Amino acid sequence: MSAIHRHDPSSTDPGTASETANYDAEENRSGLVICGTDTDVGKTVVSALVVQGLGARYWKPVQSGLDGEGDRGRVQDLLHLPPERLLPEAYRLQAPVSPHWAAERQGLTIDPERLRLPAGAGALVVETAGGLLVPLRRDWLQIEQVQRWGLPVLLVARSGLGTLNHSLLSLEALRARRIPVLGLVLNGPLHPDNPRTLEELGGVPVLAELPPLDPLEASGLQRQWQRSELPRKLAQWARNTS
Numbered sequence: 001m002s003a004i005h006r007h008d009p010s011s012t013d014p015g016t017a018s019e020t021a022n023y024d025a026e027e028n029r030s031g032l033v034i035c036g037t038d039t040d041v042g043k044t045v046v047s048a049l050v051v052q053g054l055g056a057r058y059w060k061p062v063q064s065g066l067d068g069e070g071d072r073g074r075v076q077d078l079l080h081l082p083p084e085r086l087l088p089e090a091y092r093l094q095a096p097v098s099p100h101w102a103a104e105r106q107g108l109t110i111d112p113e114r115l116r117l118p119a120g121a122g123a124l125v126v127e128t129a130g131g132l133l134v135p136l137r138r139d140w141l142q143i144e145q146v147q148r149w150g151l152p153v154l155l156v157a158r159s160g161l162g163t164l165n166h167s168l169l170s171l172e173a174l175r176a177r178r179i180p181v182l183g184l185v186l187n188g189p190l191h192p193d194n195p196r197t198l199e200e201l202g203g204v205p206v207l208a209e210l211p212p213l214d215p216l217e218a219s220g221l222q223r224q225w226q227r228s229e230l231p232r233k234l235a236q237w238a239r240n241t242s
Contacts, residue, residue, distance in 0.1 A: 029241050031117060031124035032182065032234075033146050037157040037166035039130045042187035044071045045221075046156045046210065047127045048078045049185075051085070052218060053225040054234060056123035059087040061115045062136065064129050065096030071127060079218055090114045099142075100135040110136045115145055123238065126151065132170050143173055152180040152237065157198075159188035159209065164197060171202045183207035183233060207233050 034050065036043045044060075051058045058081070063070040072086055091110055093102035103110050117124065128134075132143040146153065153174060157167040167184065174181055183205040184198055195206040208228035213220045225231065 029151075030122065030238070031126060031149075031151045032237070033126045033128060033149060033151050033153050035128045035132055035142075035146065035153050035155055035170070037131060037155065037163065037170045041156050041158050042210065043127055043156045044074050045078075045213075045216065046154070046185050046187065046208075047071075047125055048075045048218075049208075049210070049221045049225055050154065050230065050234070051075065051081070051125050052079055052221055053230060054123045054125070054238075056125045057085045057087055057118075057120060058125050058127070059089075059118055060127040060129070061090045062093070062099045062110065062129045063089045063091065064093045064099045064102045066092060066094050067096075078216070078221070084120075087118050087120075098134055099129050100137045103137065110140070112136075112140060112145060112148065117149060117151075132173055143177060143179070147177045147179055152182045154182045154185060154207070155204075156185045156187060159186040159191045159194060163194055164201075167198055168202055171204060182237060183229070185210060185230075188212065205229065205233070 034043050034047050047058060050056065058072065058075050060071050063072070069076070070089070070092065072089065075081070076086055091103065091108070093099060093106060095102040095105050099110060126149070128142055128146065130142070132146070134142045136142055136145060155167070155170060157163045163186070171181065181204050184202070185208045186195060186206060187210050190209055190211055195209060199206055207230050208224065210224055
């Protein structure tokens with residue numbers, strides 16, 4: 001992987017996207033990034049939880065695999081947000097595979113310059129595609145894009161078997177790149193020991209344990225938000241960035 005660090009990703013010509021956001025020249029410091037330890041760990045539900053709790057805007061810059069309107073559509077179905085709080089993707093890729101390959105299959109190359117943080121007032125929640133080491137292209141990993149944004153990470157993981165290895169590896173990768181971590185959100189049935197073990201070995205707090213919600217709707221997310229440590233932790237983070 002050493003070639004990744006020798007290459008300047010900004011040197012590639014931009015690809016074509018179906019929709020683009022208006023990008024600001026300055027970094028948006030009132031934002032956070034929601035990353036997962038793996039695919040299908042519930043990042044979009046957690047993103048909706050945080051967007052609703054903070055009154056934030058939602059942005060998934062790379063959507064890989066289009067089922068209807070993708071994750072932006074799922075957030076809209078849950079929260080019924082006004083258009084200005086649902087920002088268009090930089091890349092909408094058809095195939096439900098890794099973004100680098102999905103882009104290649106459409107004759108595109110993902111350009112980090114198209115992934116600059118959108119301008120706008122208020123908090124911004126950025127949802128990534130898949131896990132941290134997913135390639136956005138063959139010389140540019142998602143974690144490198146997260147590092148470039150300079151925003152703190154809220155890490156989403158499964159609650160059950162396998163989460164210790166995936167979560168601790170993800171935290172190690174973030175720590176190695178000096179990317180700040182706000183905490184963990186565990187998705188799935190409540191586990192009697194994993195939260196404690198992750199806090200002890202990972203060195204970050206578990207801010208929420210989100211059980212399966214049936215039905216999954218905004219009111220249920222709001223109740224989970226109020227029961228969690230997320231309001232207190234993110235209020236403290238917001239004060240530090242204001």
